[in-house]
Amino acid sequence: MNEPTSETLEPQTPRSAQGEETEAVKPRKNGLDRGASEELAENMRQGWADTERHDLEAVPQAAHTARRRAVLSARFPGERLIVPAGTLKVRANDTYHPFRPGSDYVYLTADQSENGVLVLEPKDGGGHEATLHLLPRSDRDNGEFWLSARGELWDGRRNSLAENERLLGLASADIRRLTDLLADATGPVRVLRGLDAGVEEALRDKVTAEGDEEFRTFLSEMRLVKDDFELADLRFACEATARGFEDVVRVLDKAQANSERYIEGTFFLRARVEGNAVGYASICAAGPHATTIHWVRNDGPVRPGDLLLLDAGVETRNLYTADITRTLPVSGRFTPLQRTIYDAVLDAQQAGIEAVKPGASYRDFHEAAQRVLTERLVSWGLFGDLSVERVFELGLQRRWTMHGTGHMLGLDVHDCAAARAERYVGGPLEPGMVLTVEPGLYFQADDLTVPEEYRGIGVRIEDDILVTEDGREILSCALPRGADDVETWMASLLP
Numbered sequence: 001m002n003e004p005t006s007e008t009l010e011p012q013t014p015r016s017a018q019g020e021e022t023e024a025v026k027p028r029k030n031g032l033d034r035g036a037s038e039e040l041a042e043n044m045r046q047g048w049a050d051t052e053r054h055d056l057e058a059v060p061q062a063a064h065t066a067r068r069r070a071v072l073s074a075r076f077p078g079e080r081l082i083v084p085a086g087t088l089k090v091r092a093n094d095t096y097h098p099f100r101p102g103s104d105y106v107y108l109t110a111d112q113s114e115n116g117v118l119v120l121e122p123k124d125g126g127g128h129e130a131t132l133h134l135l136p137r138s139d140r141d142n143g144e145f146w147l148s149a150r151g152e153l154w155d156g157r158r159n160s161l162a163e164n165e166r167l168l169g170l171a172s173a174d175i176r177r178l179t180d181l182l183a184d185a186t187g188p189v190r191v192l193r194g195l196d197a198g199v200e201e202a203l204r205d206k207v208t209a210e211g212d213e214e215f216r217t218f219l220s221e222m223r224l225v226k227d228d229f230e231l232a233d234l235r236f237a238c239e240a241t242a243r244g245f246e247d248v249v250r251v252l253d254k255a256q257a258n259s260e261r262y263i264e265g266t267f268f269l270r271a272r273v274e275g276n277a278v279g280y281a282s283i284c285a286a287g288p289h290a291t292t293i294h295w296v297r298n299d300g301p302v303r304p305g306d307l308l309l310l311d312a313g314v315e316t317r318n319l320y321t322a323d324i325t326r327t328l329p330v331s332g333r334f335t336p337l338q339r340t341i342y343d344a345v346l347d348a349q350q351a352g353i354e355a356v357k358p359g360a361s362y363r364d365f366h367e368a369a370q371r372v373l374t375e376r377l378v379s380w381g382l383f384g385d386l387s388v389e390r391v392f393e394l395g396l397q398r399r400w401t402m403h404g405t406g407h408m409l410g411l412d413v414h415d416c417a418a419a420r421a422e423r424y425v426g427g428p429l430e431p432g433m434v435l436t437v438e439p440g441l442y443f444q445a446d447d448l449t450v451p452e453e454y455r456g457i458g459v460r461i462e463d464d465i466l467v468t469e470d471g472r473e474i475l476s477c478a479l480p481r482g483a484d485d486v487e488t489w490m491a492s493l494l495p
Contacts, residue, residue: 279321
């Protein structure tokens, strides 16, 4: 990685939360920095073609984001509403993690710019005026475009404000003026916290924790039911994820010669080619690592005879993610014991999927899956003389089932996390909701309460389910689930 040379630039730091350049980033007077001549500065100001794009059309989700903002406006009449995109986060020293905007900001704007801030200003006659505050194109006159580490020659071209207006269907303004706007704000204000410390500091005397939490909760609950655009993106995410799983099976021989990281890299390639990235850290857990629920170190061996638990999802360019898990025999065929455990999890998942329907309680699919797993564990003699009912009542099966059986899915892999219990885990399922169903059994390698042959076996099966008007649809149905089907599918792909 290159960096601005010490002869021309001071050490670089990112912009402030309001998009203002910090002292270390500001070009010196006349666009000069240490070692830059007047002649070089003048040369850099000249000879650049006009690249403004005038033929842009609105992005497909612009109509949806406008409708969503209207819903938000109706809920909080007369109040100024502020939703930041978020800021860059340091990875190490002067390098940064890839930027991923806050999900609520994307949901309301379709924009993915760092440091952006959506402001809904209340109008006298009712409703709100929505303005997106963004950094404009790099300034060619003062040298910011080549002197600043955030300038276009270093970081890439930004859209102009006019281009963003055409793309997003939103009025756009220079974010460097946002501080003054926030300072002059009167009346009730709500801000989505946790994304931009600078914005929060500018508003600290104008907002309340209670009001902001209510705002955050409402935004989360808005996203519980997906619209047509979101469902199309989730379908694509599932289809791309299925292709990523196929890619992994095709290289299992190479993974055996390397490690779980070969699997991780193979899936990541598919995610980057077809989408933005992965929606979460891929779990590529082979052998006993499959008994660790969130194994993301992915540095272990992939051995013949073991199971591979692959939990991964492609995140689309619009930032919607799939979340699918398959447990695959590395050699292409299950051993008898592996199949017995796999079939128990499959039967539990099927019971959970069948419990997903409009009007059902959200908890129903979890309890249905847990009951099947409890019955199997009891039948294997793991609870002595205790009955299924007693084991289920005491929750003893959780030693080996561990986690809940699913969660909402969308822009976040664990979507709508700020929703109230009565709308989410304690509420009914509604058409348009998308959730995962993902039971599992995990027998730790050091668990002396199970027969030795069980130890080190972990199985999870996960699919993404859309609640429909009359039942459900498995969005991830391109990947087989039954043990026989998995073996047949793998045989068609293995080298």
